[in-house]
Amino acid sequence: MTPEDILAQYGPREAMEYDVVIVGAGPAGLATAIRLKQLQPDASIVVLEKGSEPGAHILSGAVMDPRALNELLPDWQAQGAPLKQPVTGDDVLFLSELDATRTPDAFVPRNFHNHGCYVISLSDVTKWLAQQAEGLGVEIFPGFAAAEVLYDDEGRVKGVATGNMGVGKDGEPHDGFQIGMELLGKYTVFAEGARGHLGKQLLAKFKLTEGRDVQTYAIGIKELWEIPADKAQPGRVVHTAGWPMTDNTFGGGFLYHLEGNKVTLGFVIGLDYQNPFLSPFEEMQRWKAHPAVRAHIEGGKRIGYGARAINNGTPQALPKLVFPGGALVGCDAGFLNAARIKGSHAAIKSGMLCAESLAQALAAGRSQDELESYPSAFEASWLNQELQQSRNFKGWFKKGQAVGTVMTGIEQWLLPKLGVQSPPWTLHNKKADHEALRPAAECAPIDYPKPDGKLSFDRLSSVFISNTNHEENQPAHLTLKDAAVPVATNLARFAGPEQRYCPAGVYEFVKTDAGADRLQINAQNCVHCKTCDIKDPTQNIVWVTPEGGGGPNYAGM
Structure with missing residues (x-):
């Protein structure tokens, strides 16, 4: 049965009406709900969260700038917010294969200054924000994935529908079947994170990226x-730069000491890399073996793992933020500041700006129009000013590590000392990440060391500690536009890059009984990072929402 057939046989869906529907209980969505309740206490607000609970799908470094939180909830410390470990010092290291050179404090660019920030678990902060929202009367529905945007007869967004539950792999409803429900709002706010499934559709339908740079990811x-x-x-x-990345690949590591003898560490790689043999997962594993990194963790125990696509955050690539009946906030729009490696403060601030526009609209009795005051408020905000200061960061690194390092020093260290806060020039990008991959015949294979089980690990043991699970008997949420493309094009021309760029072992090429190649999709392993949706060179893979509650269940991440 197609979804349309299911709806025709089992519908109509139950509908619930609210003033505002918010998709995604991350920092952006929750900040939207909290700020709107502060301004309009009687507004009815519902937040849908595809994870099993708020925070379950939240993954970030994270060093948090509390600036936006100070504005949203000035008494956050008294309310017990889990921001307990202030930053005590910064190390910026340039790595060769065996050595590390520390940047003297006097020469550290401003984007790497973290005085006044906190080392946090963003999943824990998100859980706390959800508690604050519920305390104000916001309804939060965890375990419900928004699977479809709903439009009225004039083409305006009128809400979303959740996915059906209890549909088998064959597309047929089984004993546990439950049809989805419709959440209807005067306005609908999309806060799904980077490469949001519904946000991607809205960008196309309303042509929100026309005249903008092409968004890129890591x-x-x-x-x-x-x-x-x-x-x-x-x-x-x-923070580290240099090894193991080559000059034409953007990448760097982070390592943050939390309280309680815990360390969070990871590696970020731009998805515009060219070599199809590169494996971001394997690069991260060998990075940990560097003496400057292993010194922090050797003798310890790995207790958590996860992966997520990240916007590169250039304001030149921000889409139009509003459309009839709704708006984009947080990383669904792309507000991350890649130069600072921070997005949570930007997500919170964007949600607040959107909420203030929503409050004006509701007070005026408006519905399903464009929230024009939201984009103009962003233009006048400190968030826009901050993003403008680092608008060229990723663009310079696209020209090579050496150029990126020198120009970051000029724009983030020298110019501020001369009283110039934003660079007087702007770089632009017109090329999508998936277009950067070169044919395998033009590239050298990479020989990665085998995992030792102490510092380095394999994918499957990593996915295991991410607590990832999906209901097994459901249609795969990793879909192919054309089932022939993975073998005929991706394997033949690019040596099957999906089996390397996926950090969870979802994709593997196996032999049929007749000896032919076929792509096997292990959807159970998916950690919802969205990398495949971004990097697939043929754009044949489309990530859609699985049953609500499925996916990773991050704890302390």
């Missing part, structure tokens, strides 16, 4: 470690 792969007490340096923040 993949961030993260681990959480418990380390011996004598290695703990609570509040120490380390």
Whole structure:
């Protein structure tokens, strides 16, 4: 049965009406709900969350700038927010294969200054924000994935529908079948994170990216470690550049000391890399073996793993933020500041700006129009000013590590000392990440070391500690436009890059009984990072929502 057939046989769906429907209980969506309730206490607001609980799908470094939180909830410390470990020091390291050179404090660019920030678990902060929202009367529905945008007869967004539950792999409803429901709102806010499934559709339908730069992404792969007490340096923040990346690939590592003898560390690689043999997961594993990194974690125990695509955050690539009946906030729009490696403060601020526009609209009795005051408020905000200061960061690194390093020094260190806060020039990007991949015949294979089970690990043991699970008997949420393309094009021309760029072992090429190649999709392993949806060179893979509640269940990440 197609979804349309199911709806025809089992519908109509139950509908619930609200003033505002919010898709995604991350920092952006929850900040939208909280700020709107502060301004309009009687507004009815519902937040849908595809994870099993708020925070379950949240993954970030994370060093958090509290600026936006100070504005949203000034008494956050008294309310017990889990921002407990202030940053105590910054190390910016340039790595060769065996050595590390520390940048003297006087020469560290401003984007790497973290004084006044906190080392946090963003999943824990998100859970706390959800509690604050519920305390104000916001309804939160965890385990419900928004699977479809709903439009009225004039083409305006009128809400979303959740996915059906209990549909088997064959597309037929089984004993546990439950049809989805419709959440209807005067306005619908999309806060799904980077490469949002519905946000992607809205960008296309309303042509929100016309005249903008092409958005680019990176993949961030993260681990959480418990380390011996004598290695703990609570509040120490380390960033690395250089090895193991080659000059034409953007990438760098982070390592942050939390309280309680824990360290969060990971590696970020731009998804515009060219070599189809590159594996972001394997690069992260060998990065940990560098003496400057292993010194922090050797003798410890890995207790968490996850991965997520990240916007590169250039304001030139921000889409139009509003459309009839709704708006984009947080990383669904692309507000991350890649130069600072921070997005949570930007997500919160964007949600607040959207909420203030929503409050004006509701007070005026408006519905399903464009929230024009939201984009103009962003233009006048400190968030826009901050993003403009680092608008060229990724663009310079697209020209090579050496150029990126020098120009970051000029724009983020020298110009501010001369009183110039934003660079007087702007770089532009017109090429999507998937277009960067070169044919395998033009590239050298990469020989990665085998995991030792102490510092480095394989994909499947990593996915295991991400607590990832999906209901097995459901249609695969990783779909192919054309089932022949993976073998005929991706394997033949690019040596099957999906089996390397996926950090969870979802894709593998296997032989049929007749000896032919076929792509096997292990959808159970998916950690919802969205890398395949971005990097697939033929754009044949489309990520759609699985049953609500499925996916990773991050704890302390």
